[in-house]
Amino acid sequence: MELDRVRAARGVIDPVFLDSPLFGCDALGRALGCAVSIKLETANPVRSFKARGTEVVVGGLRDQGQTAVVCASAGNLGWALGWSGRRHGMDVTVVASRRAPAAKLDRIRASGAVLEVVDGDFESARERAAEIARRRGIRLVEDSLDVETCEGAATIGLEVAQQAPSADAVLIALGGGAMATGVGYVLKVLAPATEVICVQPHGAPAMTRSWRERRVVTTDSADTIADGVAGRYPISAVLDDLLVVADDAVLVEEASIMAGMRLLLQHAGLVVEPSAALGVAAVLEDPDRFAGRHVVTIICGSNVDLDDYHRWVGAGPQDLGAVEAGR
Known part of the structure; x- marks a missing residue:
């Protein structure tokens, strides 16, 4: 990947997907014990990055x-x-x-x-x-394997480096690796002091295990509500890139993912899919690591079945209706 190609990608992408909001969420930060900024990749026609x-x-x-x-x-x-x-x-x-x-x-x-x-x-x-x-x-x-998918995702990193230059850490959902490698690459070039932390569910840990062992590790199955990151066969070339740009890769429990979704609804008014709550889940499981720091979490998607959402979050229809009415 090259920074010039990432910058050139901005000229190809429909502007409706560029310059997504990044904003501090004080209420969520108080609940988590750190300064939290949300990079919102769902306010577009396909509700994801x-x-x-x-x-x-x-x-x-x-x-x-x-x-x-x-x-x-x-x-x-x-x-x-x-x-x-x-x-x-x-x-x-x-x-x-x-x-x-x-x-x-x-x-x-x-x-x-x-x-x-x-x-x-x-x-x-x-x-x-x-x-x-x-x-x-x-x-x-092939998402993540095709460099264009990584270059497109990397444009998020250009925006984060400009919008939140003081960020101590950026939390990135880890599935196939396009967003993690793309954003991670740009941050290592433009904001090297920012920690790049990838987050994956315990129920779908293949890429995280691969990162930790520095070799491709596959799993026989995946069992997580975060369907967007539920791959079992990491791509070797993507792992090679991830090993260069990721400072850490952590695994989180399903209960923490659901709690993260609930917090994003309560404190940010956001209905998100499980993969988008992985960053919040990581802070919930290791609050001491992030205490007092400025954390950016990338909200990568909001495509979720509402019946599933009700069950996971425990919100009644009236709560979701109030959120939708306020949009």
């Missing part, structure tokens, strides 16, 4: 004269790729697991993408997407 990467991918394919693309997705990437494909007149096929949240699958369909649902988990979807790419001779977009 993923379109920063798909805009770069699809823009490049369009310039090459390609007209079709396929990906495997847990939900957010598929919606983002469908959105970018429609903007650039490209046919998009998305393969997703039947286990993916219904709300995410509905949004992929609504984006105009062709959705194929398969049995099994995300890895099964990845295998099917690769098969489609081979059969049709089209580009397979």
Whole structure:
């Protein structure tokens, strides 16, 4: 990855996804015992950071004269790729697991993408997407492996370095690694004193274990409500990048993820998906580490089934209704 290419990516990405808000949340900070700034990557048409990467991918394919693309997705990437494909007149096929949240699958369909649902988990979807790419001779977009997805995510790092130059630590949800490696790379160049901390659930620990052991470690299964980070097979090249830019990788419990979602609703008025609460969960589990420090947490997505959300957070419909009315 190169800083010039990350800066150039900003010229390709639709401005609606750029310069997302970063703001201090005093109420959340008081609850957590540290200064907390929220980098909000959900106030856009696909409610996640993923379109920063798909805009770069699809823009490049369009310039090459390609007209079709396929990906495997847990939900957010598929919606983002469908959105970018429609903007650039490209046919998009998305393969997703039947286990993916219904709300995410509905949004992929609504984006105009062709959705194929398969049995099994995300890895099964990845295998099917690769098969489609081979059969049709089209580009397979692999989040984190394709450098464009990392460069798009890295534009978040450019903004964080400018918006929060005094940050002591940035907490990043860790799944395949596009956001962690992209943001981490930029911060190491522009804000080297800022600690880059990746956060993953105990129920889906493959990349964190790989980072700790400095080799690819796979798992037989993934069991977490944070479906957006529930991969089992880390990509070796991505791990190599992560080893360079991440200062730490931590694992958090499911109860802490749900508590983090609840705190973000109560103190920031944000309805978020579980992956977006990983940073808050990390502070909850190790408050002494962050006490008195300035922490930035990246709110990476808000695509969540509301029935699941009610169950995890324990909020009644009237509470969510009040939040939605205030938006």
